[in-house]
Amino acid sequence: MINLAIGIDIGGTNxxxxxxxxxxxxxKKIKRETSEDIVKNLTDAIDELITENTAGxxxxxxxxxxxxxxxxxxxxxxxxxxxxxxxxxxxxxxGIPVRIENDANAAAVGEKFxxxxxxxxxxxxxxxxxxxxxxxxxxxxxxPVAAELGHITVEAKGRKxxxxxxxCLESYASGRAIVSEVIEELERGAESLLKGCCxxxxxxxxxxxxxxYALEGDTLARETLxxxxxxxGIGIASLVNIFSPQAVIIGGGLVGAWNILVNEAxxxxxxxxxxxxxxxxxxxxxxxxxxxxxxxAASLVLYSDITR
Amino acid sequence: MINLAIGIDIGGTNxxxxxxxxxxxxxKKIKRETSEDIVKNLTDAIDELITENTAGxxxxxxxxxxxxxxxxxxxxxxxxxxxxxxxxxxxxxxGIPVRIENDANAAAVGEKFxxxxxxxxxxxxxxxxxxxxxxxxxxxxxxPVAAELGHITVEAKGRKxxxxxxxCLESYASGRAIVSEVIEELERGAESLLKGCCxxxxxxxxxxxxxxYALEGDTLARETLxxxxxxxGIGIASLVNIFSPQAVIIGGGLVGAWNILVNEAxxxxxxxxxxxxxxxxxxxxxxxxxxxxxxxAASLVLYSDITR
Numbered sequence: 001m002i003n004l005a006i007g008i009d010i011g012g013t014n015x016x017x018x019x020x021x022x023x024x025x026x027x028k029k030i031k032r033e034t035s036e037d038i039v040k041n042l043t044d045a046i047d048e049l050i051t052e053n054t055a056g057x058x059x060x061x062x063x064x065x066x067x068x069x070x071x072x073x074x075x076x077x078x079x080x081x082x083x084x085x086x087x088x089x090x091x092x093x094x095g096i097p098v099r100i101e102n103d104a105n106a107a108a109v110g111e112k113f114x115x116x117x118x119x120x121x122x123x124x125x126x127x128x129x130x131x132x133x134x135x136x137x138x139x140x141x142x143x144p145v146a147a148e149l150g151h152i153t154v155e156a157k158g159r160k161x162x163x164x165x166x167x168c169l170e171s172y173a174s175g176r177a178i179v180s181e182v183i184e185e186l187e188r189g190a191e192s193l194l195k196g197c198c199x200x201x202x203x204x205x206x207x208x209x210x211x212x213y214a215l216e217g218d219t220l221a222r223e224t225l226x227x228x229x230x231x232x233g234i235g236i237a238s239l240v241n242i243f244s245p246q247a248v249i250i251g252g253g254l255v256g257a258w259n260i261l262v263n264e265a266x267x268x269x270x271x272x273x274x275x276x277x278x279x280x281x282x283x284x285x286x287x288x289x290x291x292x293x294x295x296x297a298a299s300l301v302l303y304s305d306i307t308r
Numbered sequence: 309m310i311n312l313a314i315g316i317d318i319g320g321t322n323x324x325x326x327x328x329x330x331x332x333x334x335x336k337k338i339k340r341e342t343s344e345d346i347v348k349n350l351t352d353a354i355d356e357l358i359t360e361n362t363a364g365x366x367x368x369x370x371x372x373x374x375x376x377x378x379x380x381x382x383x384x385x386x387x388x389x390x391x392x393x394x395x396x397x398x399x400x401x402x403g404i405p406v407r408i409e410n411d412a413n414a415a416a417v418g419e420k421f422x423x424x425x426x427x428x429x430x431x432x433x434x435x436x437x438x439x440x441x442x443x444x445x446x447x448x449x450x451x452p453v454a455a456e457l458g459h460i461t462v463e464a465k466g467r468k469x470x471x472x473x474x475x476c477l478e479s480y481a482s483g484r485a486i487v488s489e490v491i492e493e494l495e496r497g498a499e500s501l502l503k504g505c506c507x508x509x510x511x512x513x514x515x516x517x518x519x520x521y522a523l524e525g526d527t528l529a530r531e532t533l534x535x536x537x538x539x540x541g542i543g544i545a546s547l548v549n550i551f552s553p554q555a556v557i558i559g560g561g562l563v564g565a566w567n568i569l570v571n572e573a574x575x576x577x578x579x580x581x582x583x584x585x586x587x588x589x590x591x592x593x594x595x596x597x598x599x600x601x602x603x604x605a606a607s608l609v610l611y612s613d614i615t616r
Contacts, residue, residue, distance in 0.1 A: 064584060067552065073584045122453070134550075138453065143446060145430070146552035146585055153542050153580070156463050165545060165580040234461050237473060242442075242550070244375065244454035272461070272473040276372060276381045277454055 004053045006046055007298030009103065010034070010061040010081060017045035018291065019054075020298035024114025026291045038081060039089060046094070056097035057090050058300030060106030060293055062133075067144050070100050076162055077131075099300040102146070103293065104133025107251055107286070109142050110296030113303040115287030116249050123247040124149070124239050125286070128232075128254035128261075131162075132170040136243060150174065154234045172231035173265075175207040175254055181224050182210055192220035211257040222260065229261040233268025240273040240281055251286030258285060312361045314354055315606030317411065318342070318369040318389060325353035326599065327362075328606035332422025334599045346389060347397060354402070364405035365398055366608030368414030368601055370441075375452050378408050384470055385439075407608040410454070411601065412441025415559055415594070417450050418604030421611040423595030424557050431555040432457070432547050433594070436540075436562035436569075439470075440478040444551060458482065462542045480539035481573075483515040483562055489532050490518055500528035519565040530568065537569040541576025548581040548589055559594030566593060 003022040008015065015038065018029040028049055032041040046057065063075025063082070070087040087098040101109070108125035111117035117125070121140050126149060127133040134149025135142065150170035151163050158167025159177075171177055182194060186202050194213050198204035214221035236248055250262060266283050273281075288295050311330040316323065323346065326337040338353040354365065371383025371390070378395040395406040409417070416433035419425035425433070429448050434457060435441040442457025443450065458478035459471050466475025467485075479485055490502060494510050502521050506512035522529035544556055558570060574591050581589075596603050 064582060074582065138451060143451075145446065146549060146582070148549040148582060148585075151549040151582065152460065152546035154461055154464050156466075156539065156542055158464075163582060231464065234464055238460035238546075241454060241456040241459040274372060274382065274454070274456060274459065274471060277456075 003055065004051065005055050005298040005301040006049055006057045007294035007296070008042065008057065008059040009293030009297055010038070010059065010078065011103065011293065015041055015045070016294050017042065017049060018294035018298065019049045019051075020295055020302065022302055024110070024288075024295050024299065024302075026294060029291070029294065034078065034080070036080075039084070039086070042086070042090075043093060046090070050094065054096060056099070056301035057094065058106065058297040058302075059086055059090075059098070059100040060103035060297040060300070061086070061100065062103050064146055064148070065100055065102050067146075097301060099304070101142070101300055102133065102135070103127075103296070104149075105135040105142055105147055106296035106300055107133070107288070107292055108135025108137050108249075108296075109303055110288050110292060110299045111249050111251070111286055112137050112140065112142075113299035114295060115292075116284055117247070117287075120246045122243065122245045123249055124243055124245045125249045125251065126236075127252040128174065128250060129252040130175050132174045133252075136245075138243070149235070149239065152235060152238060154231055169231060169235040173228045173235065178207050178210055178224055178228050178254075179205055181227070182220065185220055185224070190220050193218040194221055207254055208256060211260065214257075214260055225257055225260045226264045229264025230268045232261065232265035234272060236265055236269040236283070237272035237278075240269065240277050244277045244280075246280060247282040247284060249284060249286055251288070251292060255285050311363065312359065313363050313606040313609040314357055314365045315602035315604070316350065316365065316367045317601030317605055318346070318367065318386070319411065319601065323349055323353070324602050325350065325357060326602035326606065327357045327359075328603055328610065330610055332418070332596075332603050332607065332610075334602060337599070337602065342386065342388070344388075347392070347394070350394070350398075351401060354398070358402065362404060364407070364609035365402065366414065366605040366610075367394055367398075367406065367408040368411035368605040368608070369394070369408065370411050372454055372456070373408055373410050375454075380408075405609060407612070409450070409605075409608055410441065410443070411435075411604070412457075413443040413450055413455055414604035414608055415441070415596070415600055416443025416445050416557075416604075417611055418596050418600060418607045419557050419559070419594055420445050420448065420450075421607035422603060423600075424592055425555070425595075428554045430551065430553045431557055432551055432553045433557045433559065434544075435560040436482065436558060437560040438483050440482045441560075444553075446551070457543070457547065460543060460546060462539055477539060477543040481536045481543065486515050486518055486532055486536050486562075487513055489535070490528065493528055493532070498528050501526040502529055515562055516564060519568065522565075522568055533565055533568045534572045537572025538576045540569065540573035542580060544573055544577040544591070545580035545586075548577065548585050552585045552588075554588060555590045555592060557592060557594055559596070559600060563593050
């Protein structure tokens with residue numbers, strides 16, 4: 001019985017390769033560094049995991065994947081994967097189906113397959129980490145588009161993004177944005193308990209630190225998170241007006257700051273989106289957490305097997 | 309041979325009902341005012357046009373249509389249609405298929421069926437008129453979502469929109485926005501040839517007047533259109549990053565101001581969108597013009613007959 005898939009998550013500094021079963025459970029997992037020869041690292045790991053019951057290989061990669069060719073056309077955080085046709089190479093070597101998607105698109109399919117998206121036909125997925133990724137499921141299927149939802153403009157004359165744009169949602173509501181804002185304020189001499197964080201090295205502050213200090217009542221930490229939440233809500237309102245979804249599912253590391261960040265976002269989105277659309281929308285955390293990357297990738301094969 | 313459809317365009321002050329053939333040609337057309345009894349006006353017109361060769365009825369309406377029930381749940385410019393189940397009523401009376409969509413969604417299907425969208429699988433449609441409407445075609449089919457593309461935020465703390473939001477694209481790049489901006493500037497005493505427009509009654513200025521005065525070299529008119537174009541470009545960049553389309557098709561009355569408004573928008577979008585996505589995008593005017601509303605509506609039936 002063929003009911004396994006290999007899920008590959010190609011992220012910032014690591015590659016994770018896992019054997020995933022048809023219930024979305026991770027049976028075995030291998031972690032490799034993204035050193036020079038990514039393809040070799042990948043095939044070594046696959047060789048260890050592949051069995052005759054492996055239905056296919058799914059890959060989620062942090063970057064823009066050309067939907068026609070499957071080639072990674074842009075990956076700002078991982079330039080060494082640009083131009084590589086992973087799907088073509090692996091299909092040729094192993095002779096089984098291979099699907100590749102942007103990692104947030106894969107996360108959306110993972111949520112539909114085995115996470116918080118199971119009970120929805122239409123939802124928008126946002127992954128809040130260092131940056132902001134997105135994926136959209138309509139009528140139960142992944143929308144085959146770039147869905148770079150972190151790169152919609154929320155401030156026309158706003159902060160310069162890492163992409164060519166200024167004022168992107170990601171420049172206001174990502175982990176990177178939150179930490180930058182806190183550091184800038186501290187550099188300007190703002191009073192905050194965060195000055196004592198990380199043995200006094202403010203350049204080591206993480207989004208988690210900001211959240212923890214906010215919970216302790218620090219004003220700078222709290223206001224920074226609330227401001228990020230406001231912008232997240234502006235983005236959510238635009239996405240609700242576009243996609244009229246049943247749910248907005250939020251994953252990634254910043255989900256830990258839900259009580260401040262996302263609650264503020266929900267409040268703001270309620271003020272801004274069309275009321276007759278927003279009233280149908282549940283905003284909820286992703287169901288897949290630790291293994292979201294590899295399960296999402298594997299679900300590109302497992303879920304399409306189930307539905308198509 | 310069944311190859312005709314009735315297309316109904318329920319707009320601001322008029323209802324247009326037409327018999328449309330399978331090539332998208334309008335054979336007969338009736339215009340009625342949107343007086344009190346809209347349903348009666350509608351059925352009277354249909355009775356005149358329906359034949360045994362009529363495959364179905366398509367309706368485009370200016371408002372938000374609930375995708376599950378077909379009921380118009382919101383129509384700011386035409387409140388008397390809110391809550392009416394046009395599709396249910398007409399299906400019951402005539403016993404043929406009836407499809408209802410937001411008018412800009414219908415326009416997008418019309419472009420796919422018989423307009424500039426014929427050669428694209430994936431495109432975004434924007435209708436620039438008094439307001440801004442949107443529709444999205446992916447893999448050759450209309451995306452079944454609200455697609456209220458005029459109501460994505462471009463300025464977080466921007467102008468109040470007619471919807472609950474502030475800073476919507478529509479508040480910067482629609483015909484209403486352009487005229488409001490010109491009038492406000494004139495009220496503040498700006499020097500402009502537009503003061504002499506419309507027999508000196510500046511409150512009668514239309515977007516067309518603004519374009520004509522811009523062509524004559526009037527600075528206020530020209531700068532206002534360019535500013536609107538800049539915001540339109542910001543919106544287009546967000547939509548390109550979301551939908552990675554092959555084309556952005558622009559319809560509606562403001563298409564007449566293409567040389568200033570849309571050219572500026574293209575320039576701005578090129579600066580902002582992901583280059584590897586934007587390089588694949590054609591920005592072009594709608595192919596359907598005068599009869600776009602009724603042909604778009606009829607295509608909801610005719611095009612789905614062809615493709616499904």
